[in-house]
Amino acid sequence: MRFLTPLLLVQGLWLQAQPGILAAIDLRDQHHDRLAVELTVPPLNVDQAVFALPRIVPGIYGIMDHGRLASDLQAFDPNGEPIPVQRLDVGRWTIPEARALHRITYSVDDGWEEFDIRFSLGNYRSSEGTVKHEAVVLNHNTVIGYFEGHEALPYTIHLKKPAAHYAATSLPRTQETTDAITFNARSYRHLVDNPVMVAPADTAHIRLKDINVLVACHSTTGKAIAHDVAKEIRPLLADQRAYLGGALPVKDYTFLIYHHPSDVEGSSMGDGLEHSASTLILLCMPLDAEMIARSVYGIASHEFFHTILPLSVHSEEIAQYDFNAPRMSRHLWLYEGMTEYFAIHMPVKQGRQPVEEFLGVLKEKIRMMRKFPDDIALTTLSQQAMEQQEQYYNFYLKGTLFCMGLDIALRERSKGTYGVVELVQDLQREYGPGRPFKDEELFATIERLAGPDIGAFLQRHLNEPSVLPVEEWLGKAGITMDKNSVPLAEAKPTKEQKRLRTWWLGR
DSSP states (O other): OOOOOHHHIIIIIHHHHTTSEEEEEETTOOBTTEEEEEEEOOOOOOSSEEEEOOSOOTTOOSOOOGGGGEEEEEEEOTTSOEEOOEEEETTEEEETTGGGOOEEEEEEEOSOSSOOSOOOTTOOGGGSOEEOSSOEEEOGGGTOOEETTOTTSOEEEEEEOOTTEEEEOSSOEEEEETTEEEEEESSHHHHHTOOEEEEEOOEEEEEETTEEEEEEEEETTOOOOHHHHHHHHHHHHHHHHHHTTSOOSOSEEEEEEEEEOOSSTTOOEEEEEEOSSEEEEEEESOSOHHHHHHHHHHHHHHHHHTTTTTTTSOBHHHHTOOSSSOOOOSOHIIIIIIHHHHHHHHHHHTTSSOHHHHHHHHHHHHHHHTTSOSSSOHHHHHHTTTTTHHHHGGGGTHHHHHHHHHHHHHHHHHTTSOOHHHHHHHHHHHSOTTOOBOGGGHHHHHHHHHOHHHHHHHIIIIISOOOOOHHHHHHTTTEEEOTTOOEEEOSSOOHHHHHHHHHHHOO
């Protein structure tokens, strides 16, 4: 590995990096899928420092221990002399002579070779990446570390890359040549929030009146897929704008999509991880434009809605995220359940999906929800999400169906003028970026915005163990459940049922 020398840093990049951390990585120099990393560090003004790679990152609710990928960490003073380092645990190293620290070097492995269908619970591959000569997917939390207590330091990332490869990311670029690129991040949280994919250029741009979107793809088949994917994302953005009342939550966005064909006939899998200005989507499925487009639509819809929840509206636990030992919020029902509800409700509300198809989605969620126990409140489960991974998926089922019931209740009491979209927009006005809510105060805020009966609704179905009365909620909109728990729209609903169904589903 060819590290940048202190002289080169002074001549080229060090002045830009002050007073932050400069990371230098050469993607062309790979040894057994490993990368060498060099961090040049400003004075930390502490006697002892702890350097770390995250155990867990936002959007992931299981311990990943990204430090397991790192080895051979060494520290040096300004004269290039080594200083002591002691590994504390899987992802943390202590540097007792921190005032002498100038540079750190180490090696990192990739998290996966190819995205495939071999998947185990807790293995969130969308938070990791791959390192190959053909393409590199970098989640910075697996490659670049931070100093505990110094997460607010800015970062400058200098990547050397193959001249024919394009680096796609939402990070601001400060310098770029054919074989090198420099990015800036205002803090470690900002860095982790912006993954990078470096691969042969396969991109498409979507430019609408209020948003610019880059679609960057890599298929291990060597085929270009970006333009086919972009054709599916363009109407998705239009639907989301209309669903959200005429405005999208961000102005610039990047979709990073990595595709690998499934080696098991008839099988497919998709995974995504949301970020404030981008989404990383991993696909394992045949090279079939229609199948890829369908999968991207579903994953991209969910992940793009995350720009609102929790990336815009969130609690202090997320705003002050601890990468080593995070405090879990009580409100995964909102962050994941509401986001998933938006994703499944939007197509029917915008007229892109028949009501019968939407009810089929509900049927499957109800069927799967009933496999989970009802003896734990969703707020309690949210706080225990890391310990109770076997129940975490229920937020996409029971959490989503709760939000459906909340939407119906709000539409009923407001005569159609106010639902969960309007509630979330009110929460955005209360708690935009830089204004996180206190975890224990959210229900009181919602009650103030929506009424005491809604406060009681939250208490009954979120703060207490509850069997959701989905039959009762759907019945209000003229939708019955047959003996096989299949929701069916009644052909002749009452006047009140028909009106509520129209308020709720748009028809």
